[in-house]
Amino acid sequence: MRAVFLSKNMAETVRPPVVTILGHVDHGKTTLLDFIRQTTVAAREVGGITQATSAYQVEHQGKLITFIDTPGHAAFEKMRARGAKLADIAILVVAVDDGVMPQTVEAIKHIKSAGIPMIVALNKVDLPGIDVKVQTEKIKKQLSDKEVLIEEYGGDVPLVPVSAKTGQGVPELLETITLVAEIHELKGDSQKPAEGIIIESRLDKFRGPVATVLVRDGTLKRGDKMAVGEASGKVRGMTDWSGKIVDKAGPSMPVEVLGFEKVPPVGVNLGEVKGAEGNGKAKAVSLIERLKETGSEVLNVVVKADKQGSLEAITTALEKFNEEKQLVKVLSSGTGDITYSDIGLAVASKAIVLGFNVKVVPTAQRLAEVNNVLIRTYNIIYELLDEMEDVVEGILQPGKVEEVFGRAQIIAEFPYGKGEKIAGCKILEGTISKGPKVRLVRDGEVVGEMKIKSLKRLKEEVSKVEKGQECGMIFDTAIEFTPGDIVESFRLL
Numbered sequence: 001m002r003a004v005f006l007s008k009n010m011a012e013t014v015r016p017p018v019v020t021i022l023g024h025v026d027h028g029k030t031t032l033l034d035f036i037r038q039t040t041v042a043a044r045e046v047g048g049i050t051q052a053t054s055a056y057q058v059e060h061q062g063k064l065i066t067f068i069d070t071p072g073h074a075a076f077e078k079m080r081a082r083g084a085k086l087a088d089i090a091i092l093v094v095a096v097d098d099g100v101m102p103q104t105v106e107a108i109k110h111i112k113s114a115g116i117p118m119i120v121a122l123n124k125v126d127l128p129g130i131d132v133k134v135q136t137e138k139i140k141k142q143l144s145d146k147e148v149l150i151e152e153y154g155g156d157v158p159l160v161p162v163s164a165k166t167g168q169g170v171p172e173l174l175e176t177i178t179l180v181a182e183i184h185e186l187k188g189d190s191q192k193p194a195e196g197i198i199i200e201s202r203l204d205k206f207r208g209p210v211a212t213v214l215v216r217d218g219t220l221k222r223g224d225k226m227a228v229g230e231a232s233g234k235v236r237g238m239t240d241w242s243g244k245i246v247d248k249a250g251p252s253m254p255v256e257v258l259g260f261e262k263v264p265p266v267g268v269n270l271g272e273v274k275g276a277e278g279n280g281k282a283k284a285v286s287l288i289e290r291l292k293e294t295g296s297e298v299l300n301v302v303v304k305a306d307k308q309g310s311l312e313a314i315t316t317a318l319e320k321f322n323e324e325k326q327l328v329k330v331l332s333s334g335t336g337d338i339t340y341s342d343i344g345l346a347v348a349s350k351a352i353v354l355g356f357n358v359k360v361v362p363t364a365q366r367l368a369e370v371n372n373v374l375i376r377t378y379n380i381i382y383e384l385l386d387e388m389e390d391v392v393e394g395i396l397q398p399g400k401v402e403e404v405f406g407r408a409q410i411i412a413e414f415p416y417g418k419g420e421k422i423a424g425c426k427i428l429e430g431t432i433s434k435g436p437k438v439r440l441v442r443d444g445e446v447v448g449e450m451k452i453k454s455l456k457r458l459k460e461e462v463s464k465v466e467k468g469q470e471c472g473m474i475f476d477t478a479i480e481f482t483p484g485d486i487v488e489s490f491r492l493l
Contacts, residue, residue: 015188015251016057016064017181018086018214022107023093028123032093032164033069036174055199055214055254056241060174065181066252068199068214086197086214089117089180091173092148095124096135096161100142108146117180119158120150121173126163136161188251192218196270198228199254201263207379209233209260213249213270220255220270221248231264236383258383298326299388300351302342303333304358310381311335314356317385323435325491328388338375343367352376354384405489406430406467410481414472422456422472423481432471432489433464440479441486450477 021029090111149155162169200212236259249255305311321328338360355377378384412424440447454474465471
């Protein structure tokens with residue numbers, strides 16, 4: 001179990017250091033990172049030169065370290081400068097055979113400008129035919145001429161000899177990073193809204209705008225709203241650097257984020273994610289507007305997916321929107337690319353077309369453009385369902401007359417499983433069942449809305465409970481409740 005040290009602010013904890021790797025081209029920066037994280041990124045780069053800024057997390061003796069890999073050659077000066085400014089510690093990689101080179105000097109300038117501590121990694125100490133001792137002394141003198149004083153020269157900059165290829169000195173380098181981080185007492189508050197910076201962004205033809213966000217402080221969660229310059233949106237999905245899907249990212253964690261309405265600018269800070277409405281629902285609003293055009297309260301859809309299993313999962317999930325009344329109607333579903341006939345059906349029935357991991361054939365695309373048919377393509381199922389949920393909420397039009405089925409009071413709470421809680425309730429009036437939405441009310445204010453995923457009475461799973469009965473509820477979202485709160489089951493008419 002990893003120890004967590006609390007500061008005077010009990011919400012504040014020690015956070016992992018963010019480390020940037022800087023230096024001259026071909027001095028072994030990416031190869032060093034490769035050895036640390038046991039991957040082969042360098043072999044996949046064009047010409048062996050890093051072309052983009054990337055971020056990774058590694059663990060050393062139970063402590064996490066976040067690394068940012070920045071390009072090394074002259075064309076990427078601005079990107080290297082950005083890398084230095086968002087890091088806590090800079091590793092200046094210097095090849096023992098080359099010594100201090102033009103981009104080495106430039107990297108020193110960026111590190112000093114950022115005001116962060118520096119560690120020199122003297123790389124390629126395993127090269128044959130090199131007098132490492134003589135070269136090391138020469139490089140120490142070159143560095144001192146640039147006002148970088150190594151510890152042996154009475155300064156505060158550690159120098160660690162390493163070999164990026166064999167791993168010689170790498171454990172010592174990681175240990176030096178953790179020591180420097182401890183000295184500077186890096187802290188983060190995971191309970192705050194996320195603060196971060198965009199370190200990469202691009203437009204993926206299947207997933208839309210994609211951004212790599214380094215969370216500097218706070219926690220970024222799935223569902224949070226985002227604003228970066230003129231780009232805004234809602235976090236619809238996140239993956240860590242290894243590609244694993246995650247629901248939240250805390251201080252010093254880099255994640256790839258889906259959900260921006262347009263590609264955000266690189267190097268710009270992520271605003272307070274919960275405060276920006278922006279255009280986060282632009283796609284959903286356009287779907288709702290389409291419904292208004294047809295005068296319908298039911299969304300007709302044509303669904304195409306790459307595999308039968310995916311197709312069944314999507315259509316089953318869409319049917320769940322119809323628990324209270326029909327809101328989504330699947331007119332046709334099948335596997336394979338979106339074709340001319342799919343669009344023809346959509347034209348005739350005023351439907352939209354949903355595609356999962358499929359392409360739109362050119363003739364179908366042209367027909368859709370001529371007839372203003374809306375096509376949505378996805379490669380992550382929960383993105384599709386999240387957008388459909390936004391549409392359904394728009395169909396329901398909050399503020400209309402509502403029907404309350406029942407009310408219950410929470411009288412106790414019990415731990416359950418990993419991080420979940422059971423709300424022990426007594427039904428005050430009406431009936432509560434697992435189908436309709438419920439809301440949590442505290443002191444007359446609505447705290448949140450959710451659904452009941454488990455409803456138990458006398459240890460048995462039941463579909464509904466009635467006035468005067470006691471039961472246990474588990475909600476489908478991790479909402480904080482307390483004894484005395486009211487649970488209301490309702491629907492909008």
